[in-house]
Amino acid sequence: MHRKKDWLKVALFILFIFCLVACQTPGGRSAGQVIDDATISTKVKAKLFDESVLRGFAISVDTFKGEVTLTGAVDNNEQKERAGRIARSVEGVSGLNNLLKVK
Numbered sequence: 001m002h003r004k005k006d007w008l009k010v011a012l013f014i015l016f017i018f019c020l021v022a023c024q025t026p027g028g029r030s031a032g033q034v035i036d037d038a039t040i041s042t043k044v045k046a047k048l049f050d051e052s053v054l055r056g057f058a059i060s061v062d063t064f065k066g067e068v069t070l071t072g073a074v075d076n077n078e079q080k081e082r083a084g085r086i087a088r089s090v091e092g093v094s095g096l097n098n099l100l101k102v103k
Helices: 002-022 031-050 077-088
Strands: 059-064 067-074 095-098
Touching (some): 077 095
Antiparallel strands (some): 059 067
């Protein structure tokens, strides 16, 4: 009888460990971290859209572990630099890869 309780404890412990592992993404991030990155991307996109000089351009924003990557094309270097400054100004951005191309 005592052995069954020990095996049950071991089985529950293993189940608990599997549940913890399942709460992470393949990249080893938690759901909260993924949501934080999505929030940062959304804030950067909103700020870029609010900027009249950049509003008409298709600028993609991707965030991974707080690092923002901008891709797309703009008309000149001033617009590229402005987009980078805007992205860096968002709370939570830890780095920036400004891959915008000048047409």
